[in-house]
Amino acid sequence: MDDRFTVWCAACDWNVDPRRHQEEQEKREKQAERGRQGKRARQGRLEEARRALARRYGEKLHAEVTQDGAELRAWRDGAAMLAYAIALCVHGLTVALLAGGVYCLVWGWGSGLVVLGVVLLAIAVALRPRLSGPPAEGTVLHRADAPELYALIDEVAGVVGTRGVDTITVGKEINASVMSQGVRGRRALTLGLPLWEVLTPQQQVALLGHELGHYGNGDTRHGRVVDTALRSLATWHYYFLPIPRPNATEMVVNVVYAVPLLLVQGTLTLLDHLTLRATQRAEYLADREAARAASTEAAAGLMDQFLVAESVDVFLRRERNNAALTGSRSARRTATASADGTDGLWPRLAAHMASVPEHEYERQRRAGARRGHSVDSTHPPTHLRRACLLAGPPAQAAVLLDDDRLGRITAELTGARAEVARSIVRDGVG
Template identity: 50%
Template sequence: MTVTTDVAQGAEPQCPECGTPVTGGGRYVAWCAACEWNVDPEVRDEESPGRIERMRRGLARRYGEQLFDELGAADRDGDRDRDTGSDGHDGGDGDGGRTDGAAAGRRPRRGAAGALATALALTVHGVTLAMLAVGVWLVVAGWGTSALPVLGGFLLLVAFVLRPRFDSLAKVEDRLPVLRRDDAPKLFALLDEVAASAGTTGVRAVVIDADTNASVSAYGIRQHRVLHLGLGLWQTLSPQERIALLGHEFGHYAHGDTRHSLVVGNAFRSLSTWRYALASEPADSLMGHFVNLVTALPRLLVEGVVVLLDQLTLRGSQRAEYLADSTAARAAGTEAAAGLMDRLLVSDGVTGELRREAVAARTRIGGARRDDPAEGLWERLAAHAASVPEHEYERLRRVAERRGHSVDSTHPPTHLRHRRLTGGERREALIVLDAPRAAEVDAELADARRVIAREVVRG
């Protein structure tokens, strides 16, 4: 049960475990900072993960801890090299941390695991290509003589479903605002500057939505980059935290995350299709038992390939996350990068606030402002995020450490990411987003903000 200080009006509430005055209260959880009583009162109703998922989570935590120690040692070695005037391991970019060498413009090394992952992914695509070739041969060679063309047609259909996919920006433009350089020159100049600080290039387009998230991905055969900017996150950040967010996302490209490359990413997508097609049928009939028996071997084979490809890319993906955090700190400064990490801890609350705004608009709760419920939506959201007190952030940090929280298993534990940012030498920002420039960028986003605000209140 969640406990708040509302139950003890008129007297300073005491911790029932150690007698220390409790922290928090009101609409926030009341908890004890001394003994951590009630620090995590939420009852979580989660399905028990399967054996493979449990192994994956355990390995992810272990990799996260190992990389935290390894990268911390590398940072300290880099600091010593800088202090003594040595060139260090990476040629010295003046960054103070040799693990962020991609910011100096060098292409990141893929490593043995990355090379094996790419080879395995190419094998997966090779199977698809082989099915295409055999399908064409069966159709051509057996045309009009046997049932071979039917089998060939089936193989062609499967190969078509498993083909590598190239995301299309045109489909996104039908439902979301998409900005290009001519639409928002100030925004794109800022993106180019942040990308350059990370040692990579900018984007061709910016997609605006209401998510409490952001990402950089690629679209089309030529793999042009696009920034997906979630206003649910962007609008709650300070100007410097926005620089940190952009630095982190561009850092993924600077440090070479094999998992999200075109070849490996499409292999995961093909394997996911295979897993769906070969999934076990309910064993409530003779036919169901027969199908499960026939598909058992290929299903196990596909599961094995998924697990192997996952393990080959998991450590590298977590390393890329740590280094993307370093890139964020390099661009925006340590304080802003750590602030961004805290903002992510309250993202669920921000998402809930957006839902409440939508419900209030539909039920006409809230008085006169409901005449135009979209007006001022983002300002209200920013005010909500700004009202979260420091003691709630501290509680959430401790909860994250207790739960071993991470965004997902491709991310290191959140508390380790925060500790790595705040535990080393503090960095000053390379890029400062001052008030006039931030206002210019906001002005270019104004139309998109109005469009998305209306979509939010419509539910």
């Protein structure tokens, strides 16, 4: 028995989820703490509500798509159309503020309307729709920097029925994501190296297939109109939050802000409800594209890696702590890393994750089913995503990542691997 992992009983599920009671206690403590902190309290409750909604929608949608003869496809329903209408109203309000500010400046010049115009313009600028920008940190790889990796992405994109990406950012998050940046909608892939390094070659293909699948699967929430409206509402919500421990003047401000806060929070919650079902379906669709590209087995294995992602985080934090304890000698060793720039971090991580026994994966699946584990509040529970993949006939891989090609891609990532490894040892995992 490996003492690194929890001892449990597969027959009766004894001790299958020993952290559940601890997490419930921590949740109660956090709720008590939030009760003493106004802004964080409301933000925390909103995120908890989103997670509960994600689990409920995930379970309903899983039941639908696994019925005999059910077809999983992208679609636009009344909820999606209403979400677009609300999003346009949100943007229309910003335009109205902008137009009102310009009107007051032009026609009220020399009068008190000028001050009102400046205020309206300032509000419109602060609440303007914000497009997605580049990731905060990471190594950006352009096509000339990593032609083999871009070629793999293009091949996977062809299988899932879309085009490739314009930029790749390699970072230290245990995650991967895609977004459309700027007015031109340039496609950007963020690739978390700690996740990429622990995947098998076919699971890496499945990860790319899943992320690229988001570009054409009817994800209303990530459409530009709704996405920017959600960002604007989140900004409004922040500005209207009550001031904690207010003085007399601030109490008046809190009272004035109460009604706008309720309206914004209600609109934000409504958009969550209207778009979350489409977002859940988009995740299932993206999983299907992952299976088409890399095989059902690889896509299901990717789900298992999500379940044990905490082991990656624990390992990397331990590596950082060990480096800190060894002091300047470790710092010199990190600064003059080995030829591949990782100083052994990535091979050690891969070996650690490869040593995770099958019974630990099974325990995590069962624990995840009990807790409704999901990557975040926009994803269905991971165990349901895995079950959906395995419900239908198995798909064979359309893209094969052999050892030679993998070696060339790894060579292209040499500099990024070194930089991310140094960043993890210095600052910790993202």
